[in-house]
Amino acid sequence: MAEVTVLAGSGDQMVAEAFRQANPDVLPVYPITPQTIIVEEFDKFVAEGRVHTEFVPVESEHSAMAAAIGASAAGARTVTATASQGLAYMWEQLYVAAGMRLPIVMANANRALSAPINIHGDHSDILGARDSGWIMYFAENAQEAYDDTLMAFRVAEHPDVMLPVATTLDGFITSHALERCELMDDETVAKFVGEYKPEHSLLDTDNPNSYGMFANLGNFYMETKLAQRKAMEKAMPIIKAVGEEWEAISGRPFDVVKTFGTEDAERVIVVMGSSTGNCRAVAKALREVGEKVGVVSLRVFRPFPTEELAAALKGAKAIAVMDRAETVGGEGGPLWQEVSACLHSAGNTAPVRDYMYGLGGADVTLELINDIFNDLKTLEADKAAGTVPAVTYKGNR
């Protein structure tokens, strides 16, 4: 019987607990704010002998991912965690991990990228890595960070998937703030996560394998990429099935696209991560006075939940996309681009406006969100009048 412990936990702490319960074989890691609590908490588990993990305190994030690649190729359940500059520093290795089809699980405490240096939460780091071939979850709160991390092992290590997974939580807001969290008992989690049984291993010296080979012109590079794309496609139903399974155990609903009020909403905000709650609170207040507003929040960004998002936005008359990462010089932010493409594919011609918000941890107030819902009232007319900029900054000086 599942036993739940209720505690006041931070997102980082809950990720560390999830890592402990999954009992990885190897954890190579380098400290960076706001991910450090994960490393610190996990090392306590190592020091106390509560996990069998080989903890590898590497000298850089680049080496963290290199060591993770080596360990995962060697058949070890491998986890790591990073943020911001750290994710940027391991950039080329992200692609290697995905191309080599290694089921590494990594937590990313989403944080702004320099310059100027800023340690607070936004999505510049992780969305910059959106094309690297990693499955990506976006947690709204510490509880989701925990749940996503546990589910990630099942998805990554599924024989039909075999892709690395990044479970992400917004820096400080989710990584550090204490919230009411539910920690499932170790036995139930161990049973849910299961044991990783790799099909191939570098350490199987009786059946040797070569990893990270040279696929030059005409030598299977495109085929490898196509295989990755197919694995991503296969991942979506597995993400959902694993989510349903965890939902049945935990009692917490899992949806790749979370919706609020979309059944009749005419004005809808699309958002990801920790600002979802604020959007929901504003929408709730507005709906109470009869305004038809709604919120759509993506819990999974890769593979992109095109069908689910299109369904959620079907009845919308005006859509706002809240982007927490810049694509300087692009027509709109990364989330706007994905949402626009999705709407186009679905034949949905509702007007869309892109908002840049919360960069470098800038405050995301209820007023800011209220303003966006207000803007949407006249979006169609404003667009026709040509007064809508490509990207609207909110919450800046």
Place this chain on the structure above:
Amino acid sequence: MANIKQLSELPQRLSPGHSMCGGCGATIAVRQVLMGAGKTPVVCGAATGCLEVSTTTFPFTSWEGGFIHSTFESAAATMSGVEAAFRGLKRAGKIPADKQIKFVAFGGDGGTYDIGLQALSGALERGHDFLYVCYDNGAYMNTGIQRSGATPYSAWTTTSEVGNAVPGKRHFEKDLTSIVAAHHIPYAAQASISNWNDLVTKATKAMDIDGPTFLNVLAPCPRGWRVPFDQAVKIADLGVKTNYWPLYEVENDVWKLTENRKKLPIEDFLQPQGRFRHLFKPGNEHLIKEFQTNVDRHYAYIQARVEGSKVYQQKLEEAGLPLVSDDALAMQSGSKLPFQQ
């Protein structure tokens, strides 16, 4: 020490059919190093470079045992993860406790002296049980002969061009083996493909040690050094005999030099190589002189380290200190960590 007959009976770990150039020194280095493993299984890794691209053209591989490559600068870090997995999986009971594997990472001088130095330093400090081998051919050969931190003074490369204003590389090479030795790892050595018995012996010694070990192997690139394809071993031999490449080992901080009793002038090493052709034009004698001075100075430096090691051992003895602390070694290897599964 082994004889050629014994070595010929060992398993071939790098199969023929790869696309390394004829006469490539790196390939010879790899084959000789892996002979040092005897019959124990070996898992190899490599930095991006000639060795990696030429031996793993998908769907073919020349590596008879396991092989892994991730990126240019991360051969040591990647292998550290493989070795960590070996420990972690053994501890979890997923691999038999008595399973033996030797781990060997290869990198060229670009991947070791330069871009991979940080990853190497970290892996050495963390005490992983693996051998790192630098096959030093003194330039970025895979990308077309660009200068590296290992390129000799005054050598021509495509990024240390020889022209009216500049006579080749303006800087002396980095002393990588000393840098590695400064990590106080159990074993670091310099070897050359020309001295096969010395190389295989050093490789065996390194792989038998529990902990990080290092070999810097002189491995001429005929294409980049501008010598005929059958001259790699000969040139390496001249590198050793002119003291350009002293053969020495550093075992637990004690330096030992294979004394070179018939020292040849540096011209014998330089003259056959096209990359030094400009040094032999009239008026450039001072460049050869400077090269020779640097070689002699470096050899004196190694000799001084050997002398210093004697003083070091004497001081340890006077103070009653061990050369190696067994307890620290056990701690490093993880075997004395309290662990409850």
